[in-house]
Amino acid sequence: MKKSYLRVIDQFFMQNPEFQDRKLKSIFFGGGTPSLAQPETFSSIIHQTSKYISFLPDVEITMEANPTSVESDKIKEFKQAGINRVSIGVQSFDERDLKFLGRKHSIQEAVNAIKIAQDSVGQDRVSLDLMFGTNLHASEPDAWKKVLKTALDLGTQHISLYQLTVEKNTSFYKKHAKGEFNLPSEEIYEYLYDTAINMCAEKGLKQYEVSNFSSSESTQSKHNVQYWKSRDYIGIGPGAHSRLTLPNNERVAAVQIMQPEQWMHEVNGDDVYNKIMPGNIKVDNLSTQERVDELFLMGLRLVQEGVSESALAHHSGLTFSSALNKNILNQLIHHELLRMEETQNDKNLVATSKGIKVLNSVLSTLLD
Amino acid sequence: MSKFPPELIRNFSIIAHIDHGKSTLADRLLEETGVLTGKNNRSQFLDKLKVEQERGITVKAQTCAMFYTTDDGKTYLLNLIDTPGHVDFNYEVSRSLAACSSVLLLVDSSQGVQAQTLANYYLAIEQDLTIIPIMTKIDQQSSQPDVISAQMEQLLGVENKDILPISAKTGINCDQVIPRIIENGSKPSGLVEAPLKALLFDSWYDEYFGVICMVYVVDGQLKIGQTLISAYTKKAYEILQVGIMHPEQVVTNALFTGQVGYIVCNMRTAAEARVGDTLYRKDQPIDKPLPGFKPAKPMVFAGVFPLDSENDFDKLKDTIEKLCLTDSSVHITRENSGALGMGFRCGFLGLLHMDVFKQRLEQEFGTETIITTPTVVYKVAYADGKEKLVENPNEFPDSFMTRKNGLSANDAVAVYEPIVVATIVCPEKYFLSVINLCNERRGEQKDIVNIDEDRVSIHYIMPLNEIIHDFFDRLKSLTQGYATLDYEESGYQQTEMVKLNVMINKESVDALSFIVPKDQSQFKAREIVEKLRKQISRQMYEVSIQCAVGVKVIASETLKAFRKDVTAKCYGGDITRKRKLLDKQKEGKKKMKQIGSVHIPQEAFLSVFKVDDGK
Numbered sequence: 001m002k003k004s005y006l007r008v009i010d011q012f013f014m015q016n017p018e019f020q021d022r023k024l025k026s027i028f029f030g031g032g033t034p035s036l037a038q039p040e041t042f043s044s045i046i047h048q049t050s051k052y053i054s055f056l057p058d059v060e061i062t063m064e065a066n067p068t069s070v071e072s073d074k075i076k077e078f079k080q081a082g083i084n085r086v087s088i089g090v091q092s093f094d095e096r097d098l099k100f101l102g103r104k105h106s107i108q109e110a111v112n113a114i115k116i117a118q119d120s121v122g123q124d125r126v127s128l129d130l131m132f133g134t135n136l137h138a139s140e141p142d143a144w145k146k147v148l149k150t151a152l153d154l155g156t157q158h159i160s161l162y163q164l165t166v167e168k169n170t171s172f173y174k175k176h177a178k179g180e181f182n183l184p185s186e187e188i189y190e191y192l193y194d195t196a197i198n199m200c201a202e203k204g205l206k207q208y209e210v211s212n213f214s215s216s217e218s219t220q221s222k223h224n225v226q227y228w229k230s231r232d233y234i235g236i237g238p239g240a241h242s243r244l245t246l247p248n249n250e251r252v253a254a255v256q257i258m259q260p261e262q263w264m265h266e267v268n269g270d271d272v273y274n275k276i277m278p279g280n281i282k283v284d285n286l287s288t289q290e291r292v293d294e295l296f297l298m299g300l301r302l303v304q305e306g307v308s309e310s311a312l313a314h315h316s317g318l319t320f321s322s323a324l325n326k327n328i329l330n331q332l333i334h335h336e337l338l339r340m341e342e343t344q345n346d347k348n349l350v351a352t353s354k355g356i357k358v359l360n361s362v363l364s365t366l367l368d
Numbered sequence: 369m370s371k372f373p374p375e376l377i378r379n380f381s382i383i384a385h386i387d388h389g390k391s392t393l394a395d396r397l398l399e400e401t402g403v404l405t406g407k408n409n410r411s412q413f414l415d416k417l418k419v420e421q422e423r424g425i426t427v428k429a430q431t432c433a434m435f436y437t438t439d440d441g442k443t444y445l446l447n448l449i450d451t452p453g454h455v456d457f458n459y460e461v462s463r464s465l466a467a468c469s470s471v472l473l474l475v476d477s478s479q480g481v482q483a484q485t486l487a488n489y490y491l492a493i494e495q496d497l498t499i500i501p502i503m504t505k506i507d508q509q510s511s512q513p514d515v516i517s518a519q520m521e522q523l524l525g526v527e528n529k530d531i532l533p534i535s536a537k538t539g540i541n542c543d544q545v546i547p548r549i550i551e552n553g554s555k556p557s558g559l560v561e562a563p564l565k566a567l568l569f570d571s572w573y574d575e576y577f578g579v580i581c582m583v584y585v586v587d588g589q590l591k592i593g594q595t596l597i598s599a600y601t602k603k604a605y606e607i608l609q610v611g612i613m614h615p616e617q618v619v620t621n622a623l624f625t626g627q628v629g630y631i632v633c634n635m636r637t638a639a640e641a642r643v644g645d646t647l648y649r650k651d652q653p654i655d656k657p658l659p660g661f662k663p664a665k666p667m668v669f670a671g672v673f674p675l676d677s678e679n680d681f682d683k684l685k686d687t688i689e690k691l692c693l694t695d696s697s698v699h700i701t702r703e704n705s706g707a708l709g710m711g712f713r714c715g716f717l718g719l720l721h722m723d724v725f726k727q728r729l730e731q732e733f734g735t736e737t738i739i740t741t742p743t744v745v746y747k748v749a750y751a752d753g754k755e756k757l758v759e760n761p762n763e764f765p766d767s768f769m770t771r772k773n774g775l776s777a778n779d780a781v782a783v784y785e786p787i788v789v790a791t792i793v794c795p796e797k798y799f800l801s802v803i804n805l806c807n808e809r810r811g812e813q814k815d816i817v818n819i820d821e822d823r824v825s826i827h828y829i830m831p832l833n834e835i836i837h838d839f840f841d842r843l844k845s846l847t848q849g850y851a852t853l854d855y856e857e858s859g860y861q862q863t864e865m866v867k868l869n870v871m872i873n874k875e876s877v878d879a880l881s882f883i884v885p886k887d888q889s890q891f892k893a894r895e896i897v898e899k900l901r902k903q904i905s906r907q908m909y910e911v912s913i914q915c916a917v918g919v920k921v922i923a924s925e926t927l928k929a930f931r932k933d934v935t936a937k938c939y940g941g942d943i944t945r946k947r948k949l950l951d952k953q954k955e956g957k958k959k960m961k962q963i964g965s966v967h968i969p970q971e972a973f974l975s976v977f978k979v980d981d982g983k
Contacts, residue, residue, distance in 0.1 A: 163935040241940040360933035
């Protein structure tokens with residue numbers, strides 16, 4: 001497995017030498033339970049990468065972890081291997097939620113894991129994932145407040161929160177269809193979300209993205225900000241996505257083969273489909289329209305800065321007036337869902353707090 | 369053809385209530401005279417349009433010439449002139465009958481005299497035709513020949529001895545039909561020496577020949593090469609081909625007095641072939657055209673719009689033009705609706721005509737169309753004495769002035785709606801329910817006649833507006849299917865109607881204007897508003913749905929804005945998925961109509977236009 005990742009890294013930088021002149025902002029080990037891997041794998045990957053490209057001094061190297069004791073024991077070793085940020089999938093500090101969500105850890109284990117992580121990489125480098133909108137919250141919304149309090153009281157400096165979504169063809173879906181549990185009403189969802197924003201703000205965690213809160217700019221997830229600002233990233237591993245700007249200013253979207261065995265086979269084979277790097281099953285040039293769509297789809301999620309006209313120009317050569325429908329834009333602004341901010345050199349289109357809550361609909365209206 | 373002077377000609381038609389055996393008898397006669405052999409049966413020749421077959425009714429008339437030699441060696445030319453079977457096509461029936469001298473009047477020996485038996489009978493009497501009564505289906509177990517013939521005597525003024533009982537299915541007595549026609553039927557009464565007068569009583573469109581006309585030569589002769597003029601359009605046509613239907617076109621080059629046949633004359637559209645028109649020779653002008661001609665008068669209107677008005681309008685236009693080639697009675701005008709885009713307003717002779725057209729439209733056009741609720745033509749009277757016919761709800765006045773003084777010329781003062789005389793025949797036990805239904809529908813009782821022990825014939829004056837929606841369906845379900853309905857226009861009566869306007873977020877949706885009786889306005893307004901509320905999904909902003917009469921809002925609903933989408937994660941791998949979702953939503957939006965900032969799905973419009981079943 002490790003060999004395959006290293007091979008892709010080699011091939012990528014050799015086939016696309018211009019990327020060697022860039023600077024690396026962040027490495028993210030994710031996509032499941034990377035904490036099941038060996039720390040040695042991580043150090044090899046980090047080391048190999050550094051051979052081709054120089055790291056920024058404050059480079060962020062993150063790994064995802066589950067709050068079970070098995071994994072938390074290894075965190076120190078991962079730190080030694082080069083990890084400097086940890087994201088823990090806590091989901092909840094309420095036993096009822098954990099049971100409902102089918103999580104394998106207990107509250108105590110979670111708290112321990114967090115403490116160990118904070119000791120290893122520093123309190124400002126640990127992020128927690130929390131989930132709202134469970135069965136419990138439908139009837140007892142204030143249980144959510146307790147969860148948030150616990151998370152904040154632990155000195156957490158970065159929180160990602162998500163709404164429980166029930167997708168078709170899952171066991172959750174079937175159970176819900178049978179009426180085995182309830183989901184919150186729209187009013188309650190709004191309450192849960194607003195509560196989170198307020199409680200985090202009280203403890204100094206500002207909402208910087210639809211689902212993400214941080215104590216300062218430096219504790220934001222550098223890696224994810226890269227996605228939201230439509231900057232470049234290389235995805236390596238089964239199902240990983242890339243967005244890369246080539247020297248001729250074309251932007252490509254690539255995705256790697258989904259199935260691990262097939263991915264490994266491709267990457268290590270002789271007769272490889274080798275566009276950009278081995279293991280890609282699809283590489284597309286993004287059209288201007290697609291680039292614009294992505295810029296807004298992702299950029300408007302950033303609560304403070306939204307999308308800047310300079311970024312729009314960079315991706316498409318267009319301005320707000322040429323890229324968007326004037327009437328629709330004006331209407332959205334009129335209904336206080338978006339606002340336009342002018343600075344000295346630039347203009348930013350930003351979603352308001354009302355607009356952030358219905359961002360999906362705003363986007364589909366705006367990008368029609 | 370010159371061998372057949374009027375004495376040897378019998379032009380006749382078969383008239384009957386639906387399913388009383390007309391087609392079967394026609395088949396028999398054609399078989400008897402050798403026109404149809406086993407292989408090419410009626411279904412191929414005499415019911416050409418697919419839709420007619422599906423509906424089981426004959427819409428267009430198709431005619432056939434037969435030859436028969438009697439025992440004394442004389443050969444007769446018999447023209448079976450087929451007539452449309454439905455009340456909507458009364459006029460067409462009357463013109464086809466004008467080409468006849470006799471009719472075979474069929475009555476089912478189990479069912480007896482029905483609404484359309486009578487309707488057709490009266491038409492035949494009006495034209496002074498010889499009636500040859502025939503009782504059909506005597507092979508059936510339920511047949512009651514004695515009872516039915518007594519009924520026929522009483523209601524149709526015929527004598528028992530003249531009634532010929534037959535079974536077209538088994539063949540009993542069928543060989544006597546033609547001799548009966550020859551003996552008792554009349555001959556054509558035209559003048560051989562007079563200038564040509566030909567009655568145009570039917571037409572159809574042929575891809576190669578253009579419009580082919582069925583004509584009845586009243587006076588004079590019609591020959592290939594002549595130039596004929598239409599008394600109605602004044603257009604001239606050269607006869608390129610003449611012949612008889614036997615059963616398909618057989619060229620004869622001439623048609624003589626009293627004869628029936630077809631002509632090909634380079635006519636391009638069906639609208640030029642107006643049923644009832646007189647054709648005469650250019651070089652032999654006539655003083656008066658044949659009597660009884662009426663230009664097509666639509667009774668029922670509906671709007672037809674393509675679902676996707678931007679892309680499909682041209683296609684719809686082409687399809688409708690194509691359908692008009694074969695349908696000379698439908699009236700088409702362009703219509704522009706703010707909500708539905710560009711479309712057409714179509715005028716039909718009746719509900720059946722509209723249904724048939726709709727079906728053909730669906731088949732030809734391929735995709736769905738929006739068909740707005742059928743409406744009738746109202747007469748609006750103004751203060752200056754002028755009257756205007758209004759068929760489009762948008763042109764209907766918003767209000768009427770009831771005061772007598774201080775009116776300006778443009779003030780509308782009264783409205784009149786078209787009424788019909790409806791004849792309903794049903795078993796006595798349903799009598800009360802039927803009366804109730806008619807009263808419910810603003811009918812005025814005219815009279816009630818006992819047809820026999822079991823059945824009554826109910827005459828009501830009804831607003832046409834009440835008939836054209838689901839009246840017939842309700843009638844059928846109230847009477848377990850036994851009731852029959854016939855109606856005929858009967859002028860206008862003053863009424864109180866109002867126009868309902870729908871507004872979405874204060875913007876008027878003109879396609880959703882309805883003209884309703886004043887006392888139904890509250891109810892209907894509620895209904896519309898509720899239907900819309902159910903169909904319009906919540907938007908990012910509040911949506912107000914209002915229904916008003918003039919400026920007064922009489923029903924309204926508000927759709928609250930939704931305040932929260934789903935909060936989910938969105939990282940690298942999610943972008944492509946989100947973009948694809950966005951594309952899908954764009955496609956979905958295209959199918960919706962936008963009123964201001966509100967997106968309204970097609971289903972919302974359709975739900976409001978669709979007539980409720982069984983209310």
